[in-house]
Amino acid sequence: MISLEQIWVIIEVLFWLGLLYIVVAIARHSVRLGYVATGMLLVAWLLFLLHIADISGRVYLHGYTIPLGLYILAISYLEWQYGHKTLAMWLDYAAVFMMMGTLFWQTLQFGWLYAMLLGSEGLAALWWGSARRLRRFLYAGMVGVILATLGQLINALWSVNQWIVFGLIGLSLVIIAVIVERKLEDIKTLREVFETWD
Numbered sequence: 748m749i750s751l752e753q754i755w756v757i758i759e760v761l762f763w764l765g766l767l768y769i770v771v772a773i774a775r776h777s778v779r780l781g782y783v784a785t786g787m788l789l790v791a792w793l794l795f796l797l798h799i800a801d802i803s804g805r806v807y808l809h810g811y812t813i814p815l816g817l818y819i820l821a822i823s824y825l826e827w828q829y830g831h832k833t834l835a836m837w838l839d840y841a842a843v844f845m846m847m848g849t850l851f852w853q854t855l856q857f858g859w860l861y862a863m864l865l866g867s868e869g870l871a872a873l874w875w876g877s878a879r880r881l882r883r884f885l886y887a888g889m890v891g892v893i894l895a896t897l898g899q900l901i902n903a904l905w906s907v908n909q910w911i912v913f914g915l916i917g918l919s920l921v922i923i924a925v926i927v928e929r930k931l932e933d934i935k936t937l938r939e940v941f942e943t944w945d
Contacts, residue, residue, distance in 0.1 A: 754798045761791035782822055789815055809850055809864060816846035836883070843872065843887045847894060854898030862902075866895035880944040 768784030771777070793811050823838035850865040869891025876884025900916065 751798070754794060758791045758794050761787045761794070765791065778825060785818055789818060809846075809853060809861070812845055812849040813868075816842040819845075839881075839883055843884070847887065847891050851894045851898055854895060855901060858902060859899060862895040862899045865898070866892050869893075869895060882941055882944050885941070885944075 765784045765787035768780055768787065772781035772784055789811075792814070819838050819842035823835040823842065826832075826838065827835040846868060847865060850861055850868060853861040854865055869888045871888070872884045872891055873888030876882065876886075876888055
């Protein structure tokens with residue numbers, strides 16, 4: 748078993764080495780060394796969160812997964828710029844799955860605040876997908892907003908009369924079907940636009 752003092756030493760070593768490697772990466776124009784340096788800083792942060800900040804119950808797990816997911820998305824963006832599109836695509840999938848999956852689990856466990864975070868993350872993914880013209884972020888954003896709503900509905904099932912919840916869900920589905928039917932031509936036009944995106 749590692750003592751608290753040893754964990755502090757590991758955190759400080761990773762932190763200072765990460766900062767040093769960032770300086771070296773900038774001086775040598777080495778992108779890969781910059782990735783390693785940032786990874787060291789994130790591992791130091793994770794160790795701090797898990798052992799020092801005592802996140803019993805994993806209430807603050809998103810405090811690690813969101814920055815790590817953003818870091819992976821930044822690497823993906825750089826890899827996309829370098830022409831490694833397949834690697835960038837898989838990094839995008841990993842980051843989105845990690846960030847949204849964690850927040851969905853926290854929504855089910857801890858309630859509406861995490862549903863709001865997940866919904867905000869979904870809207871940010873929608874914006875990022877439309878800004879970069881990438882369908883995968885557009886779809887991930889829609890899934891994030893749907894998961895936030897679904898998580899809150901599942902939580903509501905435990906506290907409200909189930910017939911009221913099922914009635915609201917059914918009414919919502921009918922309204923969505925009517926809207927989709929009326930906007931079918933616009934949706935077809937939008938689909939043709941999405942066909943040109945990556």
